[in-house]
Amino acid sequence: MSSSQSNNDVSPSAAPANARAAAPSDAGAKAMRWVVRFFSAEWSGALLAVVLMAISIEVFTAGKPFFHPSNLLTIFNNAAALGIVAAGMTLVILTAGIDLSVGSLMGMSAALVGYVASYWGFDPVLSILFGIAMGCAVGLLHGSLVAQFGMPAFIVTLAGLSIWRGTGHLSTGAQATPKLDDVFNYFGRFNPFSPIRQAYKADTLPDWLSWLGALVDSQWLDWLRTFQMSTVILFSFYIVLAILMSNTKLGLYVYAIGSNEKGSRQAGINVKLYKILAYVFCSFCAAFAAILFLGRAPYAKSDYGMMWELDAIAAVVIGGTSLFGGRGSIWGTLLGVLLLKLINNGLTLAQLNTFWQMIVTGLIILIAVGLDIVRQNKNPLRVRQMLIAAAAALAFFAFVTPGSKVVSSWIVHTEHKATVALQEELAPQFKQPAPKQMQRLQTPETLQTYADAAQDSALPAMLFGALSLGAVIMVFLAAPILIYGLMAAYGVALVLALALGLGTVAPFLVLAMVLLAGTMVVDPLFRRAASLR
């Protein structure tokens, strides 16, 4: 939006020359400054990735309303526990540390809180406080070992990963608890609007509030049904943390220690204390996340939170925080968590094959981090290359359906031929092939079906494959005249695809052409941004 606006402003016919010189058309300059400010924020790469991801899911999951508020709220609800773990992780990583134990600690806290509440007769509130106190104690231990005794954070918390998982299993016998007390719902699935709705339905709402009851009831299915405490707590937590980070010594010193520990010590910062505090906070977050998780889970069990440490670290890094410390932001982490959950949710809705989901998840994470690298690079050439690479990826997505038919036909025929050859080789020696080896032998009909499918898909596969390959080459050449050629090629492919009845790939190709056109305005935009500085 802002780019088109500033484009209009630079066009020479827009205003008399002197007017432009005096005030480089205020609106445009303002927009440009906003763009520059946006991209200099650490979280902008992650935000861009989240928005792109959301739009592509919306476009490519036909008839399944992704942007439905109740679905978005579900994503927030399910992001809450991981989001809070990742918030703690952000602080530790900002000090140039790492905490690999968060998943195990989250599992142990969940299991023990559920255990004392179910079997020791602890009051639910008391058991929650117990869990959080235990989390803080674990953090104190980790932090002391790292800061006081100088042990590497990676090793201390790797040991923690193993110890706390084992402790959780051992102390609860790895058994699930019965269903937990309703108090836990207030940290999870409780909907703040549901009492209002119930009162409205039972006609017990005071008159002056009946308008609210009617409103809640009418918006229930579409909007409010999945508005739950998880979401409320997640966002409140981040808001409070962001305020703390920018207004307290802890926030300031965490960055200072991460970017230059020696210098911070010389400047009189109590480095040990603040490092310990960062680990305590991180473990506190893991324990608090366990409570949030219990609010939505069927029971408490010690195998919760497996591999969460990796998801949390990924979210922090996607959010623009440097693994070497000193640079990053809390809001980026929240966006990173949302991106991870968005990918899960979107791929489930898209009903993509399980193994493809794994591959696509990895590719999206790479793209998200790539966006951030390009953003930091501040080089127009890199931006152009990124746009062309994205166009190449889009052509590849168009290639996947026909391409996989051609490739699988080729694989099936190769397997069949090799099995036949093996049989012929073994038969004179009276030997048996290994079990399961004969599975790859196909009937002539199956072979024919594959061959037919491959033949039908050969032309589109070659077309989109060549297009993708051409775009990849163009990433390295990136000469303007060649990009015009590439755009034309995409246009031709679009027409051919429509003629062949492959309407589903049209959005990919159109989007790719838009991106390629975008490469033309990158340089003018950068020049303009520079002139404003």
Next chain:
Amino acid sequence: MKKFATAVAVLALMSGTAMAQSVKIGYITKSATNAGWMMINGGAADAASDDGAIELVTVGPAFQGDLSSQLEVFENLVAQGVDAIAIAPVDSAGVADAVAGALAAGTPVVAVDTGVVGADVTSFVATDNLAVATIQGEVACGLVNNGDKVIYVTGNQAQSTGQERRDGFYAGFEKACGDSEVLVVPTEWNSQQAQEGVEAVLNANSDVKMVVNAWDGGTMGAKAALENLGYSAGDVKLVGFDGAGDAIVAMDEGWVHADTAQMLAKMGYEGIKAAAAAARGQMVEGRIDTGTFLVTPETSAEYKALIGM
């Protein structure tokens, strides 16, 4: 030494039966934390204590599905000279070489729950996942109308158990419900994935009538998802697999409508019994089927009595 022999003789007299030859059996399980596996492991422990002369060495992998650590444990046990091994292979084909090696060295190997492909075993003690899942699919189809939308929560599709349960479900379900759309929620035996996936799919498809699960951890995750979205028991039908205790409780509350139980404790029990018999040089059947039990609200009391719930 003499004293010890006397003590043994006295003990044997006291027990009133001839003392069985004492054997050391290595039991390699797939998981120590999964509810279903804990029932199998419990059955194995019971077999050892009932027999009285079995020294059971139970070892599990570092995490569920870790083939390399399972192979390591297997070779350690063979090297320690156990009399027989009962193993629940993480991967049917992956353990074949190790199993063939142990058998060649004279150590009997009994496969529990999951078979071994590519090597013979002394005995294979299990319910047939494919057959039970086919029953699950048929029963599930009977709970809805042909054409109703349903969700299927898978197990790990990179493991044979997960593949067989999925294939069996589809085979049974599509016999009479071929017009129904099946929306898939993929998991790696992780109830959190089941919960999040079911929430996502239900949000976008409010016309889903039933959630069928490849294991009862998924059933409990799906139940939590329904509760999170404000559904009540029975709004969306749940079908489970395993007959785990918490799923049976959920059935009594009206959430779960059918559950194909494998006789899990029996599987562990028979597996260790077969291994002990083989170690003592007795004949053991090559395939011991531990059967299945279809738990429905009508039969749940009978099932609970059977497993001692």
